[in-house]
Amino acid sequence: MVEAVKLKIRQCVWRIAHNSLAFKMNIKHRGVDLDTRCPVCLRLDEDGAHCFLKCKEVRKCWRQVGLEAIRRQLLQTPSAESFVAEIQKLRKDTCITVCVLLWRWWEVRNKVNLGEMMPSVQATAHSIMCTAMDLLNGELATNPVGVAMTEQRWSPPAEGTLKINCDGSFKAETKTGAWGFIIRDHEGGTVVAGVGNPGHVHGVFFIEALACKQAREAAIHFGISREALLSGTHDLAVGRGLVREIKDLAEENLASFSLVKIPSSCNLCAHELASVGVSWDPGQYHFWTDTLPDFVKRLSARDWAEHQSINPRP
Numbered sequence: 001m002v003e004a005v006k007l008k009i010r011q012c013v014w015r016i017a018h019n020s021l022a023f024k025m026n027i028k029h030r031g032v033d034l035d036t037r038c039p040v041c042l043r044l045d046e047d048g049a050h051c052f053l054k055c056k057e058v059r060k061c062w063r064q065v066g067l068e069a070i071r072r073q074l075l076q077t078p079s080a081e082s083f084v085a086e087i088q089k090l091r092k093d094t095c096i097t098v099c100v101l102l103w104r105w106w107e108v109r110n111k112v113n114l115g116e117m118m119p120s121v122q123a124t125a126h127s128i129m130c131t132a133m134d135l136l137n138g139e140l141a142t143n144p145v146g147v148a149m150t151e152q153r154w155s156p157p158a159e160g161t162l163k164i165n166c167d168g169s170f171k172a173e174t175k176t177g178a179w180g181f182i183i184r185d186h187e188g189g190t191v192v193a194g195v196g197n198p199g200h201v202h203g204v205f206f207i208e209a210l211a212c213k214q215a216r217e218a219a220i221h222f223g224i225s226r227e228a229l230l231s232g233t234h235d236l237a238v239g240r241g242l243v244r245e246i247k248d249l250a251e252e253n254l255a256s257f258s259l260v261k262i263p264s265s266c267n268l269c270a271h272e273l274a275s276v277g278v279s280w281d282p283g284q285y286h287f288w289t290d291t292l293p294d295f296v297k298r299l300s301a302r303d304w305a306e307h308q309s310i311n312p313r314p
Contacts (some may be wrong), residue, residue, distance in 0.1 A: 002134060012103040016048060017084040021106065023047050039113040048080055051109060057121070058105055064125035066295040069169070069275035070098060091268075093302050097132040104128050122294070129298040137305060154266050154303040159186040162224060166215040167270035168207030169278050177201040178280065179211035180273025182296070183219060188304030192222050192289055193296050195273050199282030211274065218287055269299045 015021050024036040024046040038046040041055050052058060053075055062071040070090070077083040087098050104127055112118045157163035166181035178197040184190055194214060201207045264271065276295070277285075288296060 005131060006135065009099050009103045012106055013084060013087075013099050016052070016102060017081050019048060019080040021048065021051075023051060040109055040118065048083075049075075052102055052105060057118070060121045061101065061105060061124055061128070063276060063279050064121050064295060065097065065101060065128055066272045066276050066299060067094070067098065067101070068279045069272070070094065093132075093136050093306075096135050097128065100132045100135065101128050104131070126294050129294055133298065133301060133305075136302070152263050152265050153306045154269065155307055156184065156186045156188055156304075161186065162191060162219075164215045164219065165267050165270040166208075166211040167267055167274045168204065168209075168211045169271070169274040170201065170204045170207050171278065175200055175202075176278070176282070177204075177207035178274050178277025179207055179214055180270050180275075180277055181211055181215035181218070182269050182273060182300065183215070183224065184300065188300060188307065190288075190292055190296065190300045191224070192218055192287060193273065193292065193300075194218055194285065194287040195277040195280070196285030197277045197280040197282055207274075211270070222289065269303050272299055 012021075019026065024034060024038070026047070027034060028036050036045045038044055038050055038055055040051075040057050043056070044050055044054070053062075053071055059068075059071070062068050074083055074086055077086050087095055090098065104124060108118060108124055154165070162183050162185055164181055164183045166179065168177055168179045170177040176197075176199060178195065180193075180195045182190060182193040196214060198207075198210065201210070273296070292300075
């Protein structure tokens with residue numbers, strides 16, 4: 001079953017690279033007179049860029065699986081060939097998820113084009129994440145120390161201790177940003193996760209520090225009394241005052257506390273959570289405990305799977 005899915009995905013991605021899928025605009029260029037509007041949104045002409053990146057419904061799907069930042073990155077590619085080439089440069093797990101999204105969305109588009117009801121964004125995203133995880137687990141099983149594993153990766157804290165990973169995402173052109181954090185135990189289980197968009201921010205460091213502060217306050221609110229706190233990738237010496245405030249808050253409420261800088265490859269889950277928040281409206285934020293959204297489960301499960309593949313239990 002997995003091999004059959006792999007073949008279908010490869011064929012779809014190959015056709016995307018060669019712009020040979022039956023988009024409405026491609027059919028028109030072959031001399032057929034037809035309505036060229038996207039069958040999903042019924043608003044704009046359907047070409048590859050619209051179908052996979054710009055349609056209002058597919059944008060919801062990218063956000064739901066936590067890959068809005070990747071969508072924005074791919075919008076800058078000038079051709080179908082460069083679009084696929086850019087996807088191939090992504091981390092293995094992200095590359096797999098993006099390819100599954102493209103294949104699954106083309107299936108959704110075709111069903112709608114035939115007059116069938118479109119599944120909910122949540123259902124489509126769940127299907128994408130489950131399929132990507134199945135494929136990723138297969139890759140890890142056959143190649144446990146592949147290219148995607150050469151960098152440092154997230155590792156769980158010691159038993160009895162919790163670890164916070166937090167990060168910020170900043171858009172220099174609009175001076176806006178978002179924060180994200182996740183708190184996990186020694187078995188990779190998510191205790192609390194949060195994403196927020198404060199709107200206008202002063203810069204990269206400010207949103208990074210705000211991510212730390214939001215994570216720290218959430219930990220206190222949810223009754224966490226022992227943890228390890230990890231920053232994002234920026235130098236926290238830049239804003240000593242705010243960092244001191246975070247440390248003081250932690251030391252007053254925690255039995256044990258440390259604040260450290262880590263490589264970006266160890267902080268991918270928090271980074272992608274923050275990227276989700278960038279697409280939200282200013283002032284919107286969410287905290288999750290027992291009931292986690294699927295995209296948070298997927299990101300957390302990916303980190304745990306990678307950790308186990310590098311450090312298998314005896």
